[in-house]
Amino acid sequence: MIKGYLGVDVGSVSTNLVVIDDQDQLLVEQYLRTNGKPIQTVQEGLHAIGQELPADVKIAGAATTGSARYLTSLIVGADIVKNEITAHAIASSALAEDVKTIIEIGGQDSKIIILRDGVVTDFAMNTVCAAGTGSFLDQQASRLLIPIEEFGNYALKAKNPVRIAGRCAVFAESDMVHKQQLGYNTEDIVAGLCEALVRNYMNNVGKGKEILAPVMFQGGVAANQGLVRAFNKYLGLEVIVPQHYGVMGAIGAAILARDASRKKGKTSFKGFNIQEINFKTSSFECKGCSNACEVVQFYENSELLARWGDRCGKWELHVV
Amino acid sequence: MKISFPHMGYSYLALKWLVENTGHECIVPPEPSSRTLDLGVRHAPEFACIPFKILMGTYLEVAEKGAEVILTSGGMGPCRAGLYWVMHQYILDELNTGVKVIAFEPPLCDLKDFIKKLRWVRRTGGLSVKEFVQVLRITWEKIKAIDEVEILSHEIRPYETNRGETTRKLWQALEMLDKANNEAEIQDAMQEGLKLLRDVAQDRSRNPLKIGIIGEIYVVLEPAANHYIQIMLGEMGVQTDRSIYLTSYTRKNTIVNLEGDVFQIAKPYLGEAPIGGHGANSIGETILYARHGFDGVVQLAPFACIPEIVAKSIIPAVSKDYGIPVLTLFIDEQTGKAGVQTRLEAFVDLLEKRREVKAKRGIERLVI
Numbered sequence: 001m002i003k004g005y006l007g008v009d010v011g012s013v014s015t016n017l018v019v020i021d022d023q024d025q026l027l028v029e030q031y032l033r034t035n036g037k038p039i040q041t042v043q044e045g046l047h048a049i050g051q052e053l054p055a056d057v058k059i060a061g062a063a064t065t066g067s068a069r070y071l072t073s074l075i076v077g078a079d080i081v082k083n084e085i086t087a088h089a090i091a092s093s094a095l096a097e098d099v100k101t102i103i104e105i106g107g108q109d110s111k112i113i114i115l116r117d118g119v120v121t122d123f124a125m126n127t128v129c130a131a132g133t134g135s136f137l138d139q140q141a142s143r144l145l146i147p148i149e150e151f152g153n154y155a156l157k158a159k160n161p162v163r164i165a166g167r168c169a170v171f172a173e174s175d176m177v178h179k180q181q182l183g184y185n186t187e188d189i190v191a192g193l194c195e196a197l198v199r200n201y202m203n204n205v206g207k208g209k210e211i212l213a214p215v216m217f218q219g220g221v222a223a224n225q226g227l228v229r230a231f232n233k234y235l236g237l238e239v240i241v242p243q244h245y246g247v248m249g250a251i252g253a254a255i256l257a258r259d260a261s262r263k264k265g266k267t268s269f270k271g272f273n274i275q276e277i278n279f280k281t282s283s284f285e286c287k288g289c290s291n292a293c294e295v296v297q298f299y300e301n302s303e304l305l306a307r308w309g310d311r312c313g314k315w316e317l318h319v320v
Numbered sequence: 321m322k323i324s325f326p327h328m329g330y331s332y333l334a335l336k337w338l339v340e341n342t343g344h345e346c347i348v349p350p351e352p353s354s355r356t357l358d359l360g361v362r363h364a365p366e367f368a369c370i371p372f373k374i375l376m377g378t379y380l381e382v383a384e385k386g387a388e389v390i391l392t393s394g395g396m397g398p399c400r401a402g403l404y405w406v407m408h409q410y411i412l413d414e415l416n417t418g419v420k421v422i423a424f425e426p427p428l429c430d431l432k433d434f435i436k437k438l439r440w441v442r443r444t445g446g447l448s449v450k451e452f453v454q455v456l457r458i459t460w461e462k463i464k465a466i467d468e469v470e471i472l473s474h475e476i477r478p479y480e481t482n483r484g485e486t487t488r489k490l491w492q493a494l495e496m497l498d499k500a501n502n503e504a505e506i507q508d509a510m511q512e513g514l515k516l517l518r519d520v521a522q523d524r525s526r527n528p529l530k531i532g533i534i535g536e537i538y539v540v541l542e543p544a545a546n547h548y549i550q551i552m553l554g555e556m557g558v559q560t561d562r563s564i565y566l567t568s569y570t571r572k573n574t575i576v577n578l579e580g581d582v583f584q585i586a587k588p589y590l591g592e593a594p595i596g597g598h599g600a601n602s603i604g605e606t607i608l609y610a611r612h613g614f615d616g617v618v619q620l621a622p623f624a625c626i627p628e629i630v631a632k633s634i635i636p637a638v639s640k641d642y643g644i645p646v647l648t649l650f651i652d653e654q655t656g657k658a659g660v661q662t663r664l665e666a667f668v669d670l671l672e673k674r675r676e677v678k679a680k681r682g683i684e685r686l687v688i
Contacts, residue, residue: 123667313487
């Protein structure tokens with residue numbers, strides 16, 4: 001029997017699941033669109049990855065990360081819940097010990113993580129604007145009628161990237177439309193968008209950070225060769241795109257699951273066959289005081305598993 | 321007169337007492353909520369920062385409740401907040417609220433104006449100078465007592481064994497202070513409140529991280545504007561100290577006070593350039609926290625706040641020189657706290673790891 005460790009990363013756009021073994025080898029991976037339904041997506045993803053997993057692998061630990069990490073931990077039965085910044089850093093440094101900078105661009109957030117000697121020393125995440133993230137590229141690709149998978153190839157064909165304002169997603173879009181109306185070709189516009197995104201990223205999250213090689217570029221957006229080229233051009237070095245760039249957060253979670261379950265000596269993992277279970281949430285407004293907290297209740301079938309959202313702790317409940 | 325003022329943390333309790341005991345009726349500003357924000361955003365200029373929008377919303381809410389006068393602070397220097405009360409007045413007039421904004425400028429900037437406005441508050445309330453001075457004194461005692469219990473709550477929270485207990489006890493303590501009407505009663509209420517907090521069930525074997533909170537005054541002082549960051553961090557097991565308390569200047573148990581002049585401390589990084597707002601403070605305070613052995617600093621900045629943006633671009637140099645990590649959070653309309661939570665959790669992970677590495681190095685050095 002082989003021991004496997006499950007990592008689940010539920011982000012705004014995608015839900016990624018991986019199982020790794022004791023040697024950090026990726027056994028299986030699943031990449032799904034979250035579509036605003038994290039519970040259902042996780043159930044589907046778990047089922048799918050369970051089908052795919054070789055029969056001799058037994059899950060010995062599970063962890064969740066991403067913006068829906070707490071909710072997901074209740075569904076999966078996680079041994080540890082970790083934020084995605086730490087998870088990404090752990091995955092990258094497991095892969096390449098000497099990595100000094102991580103560029104991660106996901107669906108709605110982008111981050112930079114600075115490591116020295118395998119320890120995170122600084123990080124930043126975009127705060128109030130989603131310009132320069134995957135969702136923005138998605139939108140522009142559909143506006144240009146290019147499948148997002150093809151976006152990078154278009155950019156690579158460009159001869160003279162058009163300069164597009166990248167500070168704000170709305171300004172970028174109108175600037176791009178103006179350039180289209182002036183007759184610039186699509187390839188040059190796409191390449192211009194990639195460069196705008198990189199400029200925005202560097203000015204926003206990258207500002208004031210000491211970017212040293214090796215630089216790892218990960219997250220779903222790293223699939224875009226146009227962006228890889230734009231980063232190389234801007235930074236004057238070659239960024240490394242890891243083989244499993246899209247699921248690094250989940251891999252980091254899986255590594256954490258291994259450590260946590262070893263420490264615990266067992267796992268809380270509920271198994272893959274949970275698609276029959278009816279998970280649901282409901283909420284109510286507490287009338288206890290003027291804060292009027294929105295309290296969320298989480299049910300597994302008819303059993304109340306957890307309650308959160310209250311500031312005073314009056315309603316807080318964790319069955320698991 | 322029906323008088324109101326901006327909501328800033330728990331200070332409203334003391335200001336309410338001041339207004340009522342000056343012979344006016346107090347319209348207590350509600351804690352900023354999503355409704356406050358909605359109102360503020362609807363009527364404020366799009367490019368104004370979040371303190372402007374929250375205050376705008378608050379003013380409209382108190383106007384609905386019948387406030388006639390709003391007392392607030394002015395300000396001078398490069399930060400646009402000094403002009404905010406003028407803009408607020410324009411908008412309140414445009415909306416026909418009939419509310420008058422009275423802004424107190426720093427006394428050193430225009431002493432005459434300051435005295436004139438104070439006199440107006442006193443005379444319309446029908447108080448003698450002597451009575452008014454006494455009311456001001458008690459108000460000040462009340463503010464000090466409020467700060468005192470709040471400071472202790474942030475020290476105790478990371479040790480609490482039942483989440484939320486410290487916060488509930490703090491609320492109880494504040495309620496007692498609310499009812500106190502003279503110096504003796506304030507002292508009693510404060511002592512009892514401090515005892516309530518000390519009696520919270522605690523696990524003293526923990527060794528909490530220490531984080532300093534710096535940044536623009538409104539988002540530092542108003543928990544509803546900063547996602548209750550001190551409570552959030554406290555419940556994650558972190559002790560926090562914030563750079564600004566209304567009574568910072570007079571106390572010795574806060575890191576930032578008159579003892580060390582933050583402007584002087586910030587000077588090597590700024591030269592003579594006045595960057596306005598609390599920008600220079602943010603730089604000086606980062607240094608102070610580093611000197612006092614804090615593990616990290618969180619800078620709170622309203623989105624598009626120029627002084628804090630300038631400070632943010634200088635802070636990496638300070639951070640490097642003094643070896644203290646700084647996390648900047650820009651605050652705008654978002655009410656979802658998940659994003660802030662993620663960043664804070666990652667920051668705490670970073671600080672804990674640093675502590676581990678430092679401890680390990682210390683041991684290695686000892687062995688050698």
